[in-house]
Amino acid sequence: MSIGNFSIAFILVRNLAIFVLFMKNKENIITSTSSKGAAIFKKMIEDKKAIREHIQKGGKIADIKEKFNFVKPLSITGK
Amino acid sequence: MLSPYQLLENDEYSFEFITDAGIIYKIYFLDYSYMFQDYQHITCPVFSFNIDAIEGDPDLAPGDDRVGATISSVMNLFFTKIDNVAVYVCDSTDARQYARKRKFDIWFYSYNDGSLIKEDGLAIVEGTAIYNSMLLHKSNTQLTEIILAYKELNERAGDK
Numbered sequence: 001m002s003i004g005n006f007s008i009a010f011i012l013v014r015n016l017a018i019f020v021l022f023m024k025n026k027e028n029i030i031t032s033t034s035s036k037g038a039a040i041f042k043k044m045i046e047d048k049k050a051i052r053e054h055i056q057k058g059g060k061i062a063d064i065k066e067k068f069n070f071v072k073p074l075s076i077t078g079k
Numbered sequence: 080m081l082s083p084y085q086l087l088e089n090d091e092y093s094f095e096f097i098t099d100a101g102i103i104y105k106i107y108f109l110d111y112s113y114m115f116q117d118y119q120h121i122t123c124p125v126f127s128f129n130i131d132a133i134e135g136d137p138d139l140a141p142g143d144d145r146v147g148a149t150i151s152s153v154m155n156l157f158f159t160k161i162d163n164v165a166v167y168v169c170d171s172t173d174a175r176q177y178a179r180k181r182k183f184d185i186w187f188y189s190y191n192d193g194s195l196i197k198e199d200g201l202a203i204v205e206g207t208a209i210y211n212s213m214l215l216h217k218s219n220t221q222l223t224e225i226i227l228a229y230k231e232l233n234e235r236a237g238d239k
Contacts, residue, residue, distance in 0.1 A: 035202040037232025040114050041211060042204045044127050044168045047109060052131045052170075055105060061092040069110035070092035073126055073163055074156035 083149040094153065095133075098143050102135035106153055111166065118228045123162040123221055128154075128214075144189075151190035154214065158195065161216045164225060169210040180210040193217075198226050200233035 035041065047068055054064055061070060084096035086106075093107035108126040115121040130150065137146075157163055167183055169176040187197050196217050202209045213229050215222060 033235045034204055034206075035233050035235050037114070037202060038204040040111065040232070041168060041202040041209050044109075044111065044166070044211075045170060045172070045204075045209060048127070048129055048131075048168065048170055049172055051107070051129070055131065055133050061090055061107065065092060071108050071110045071126060072092065073108055073124065073160065074153065076086045076088065076094065076156060 081145050081148040083152040084145055086149070086153070096149050098135075098140070098146060100135065100140035100143060102137050102140055102143075103133050104130055104146070104149075105133045106130050106150075108157075108165075114166070114232070115225070115228050118224065121221055121224055121228060123164050123215075123219065123225060124160075125164045125166060126157075128157075128165040128167050147186040147189055150186055154190075154195070158214075158216045161218050162220060163216070164219070165214040167212045167214070171207055171209050176208075176210050180212070183212060187212075187214075196222070196226075198229055200229060202233050203235055 051061070051064065051068060055061070084098060087095045087097075089095055093105050095103060095105050097103050107129050109129070111125050111127050114125045115123075137143075154165070157165060169179040169183070184197075187195075191197070194217055195214050198213045198215075200211045200213070202211055211233070213225075215225060219225065
C-alpha cells in the first residue's frame, strides 16, 4: 500500500469513528427544552415509581388509593 | 397460541398473575383522562397501563412467552370498550427504559391481531428522555385527533 492510499484509508477510518461518536452522542443529547406534555409524563413516572416502591415494601394498594386514580377499566368476569 | 396465566383479583384496584417461575406480576391502571384536557374535542378515557414484578426477579428467570400472552389478554379485555386509550411510560429511574420499551414492543408486535394501533413517543422531561407508547383501537372514534394530540404532547417547542 502506498503512502497516499494509506492516508486516504486513515482519513476514512477517522471520519467513520467521528461519525459513530457523533451518532452515539446524538442519542444522549440533553436539552433544556422539555416536551409540551412533560408535566403529565413526569407525573406518570413519579406515580409509577411511588406505587411500585409501596407495593415492593409489602404495602397494599388500598392504603394509597386516595393518592392515585386507580381504576379497573376492564372485567375478567365478563360483568 | 400460548395460554395466558390466570388473572387474579386480590383487590378492587389491580390484577395479579403468577408465572411458572414464581414471579408475581401486578397490573393496574390509573386514570389520566385529563391528559388531553387542552384538546376539548377529545373525550375518550385515557389510562396509564402499568405492570410490575412485585415478587421475584424476571431478569433471573428464563424467558416466558406466557407473560406476553397474559398482557395481550388484558389488553383484549381493555379494548372491549373501543374508545379506551392506554398509555405506557417506560420508567427511566434506573436507566433501563430502553429495555422496557423493547419488551413492550416485542409483546405488541407478537400479539397484536391488527385491531390495535401503537403510537410511540419520546418525551423530554427536564433533560431526560422518556419513552412512551399509546395504544388505541383502530376503530376509536377520535383516532386521528388523539394521535395528533399525542404527537404534540411529545414535541418540544421548536420541533418540526
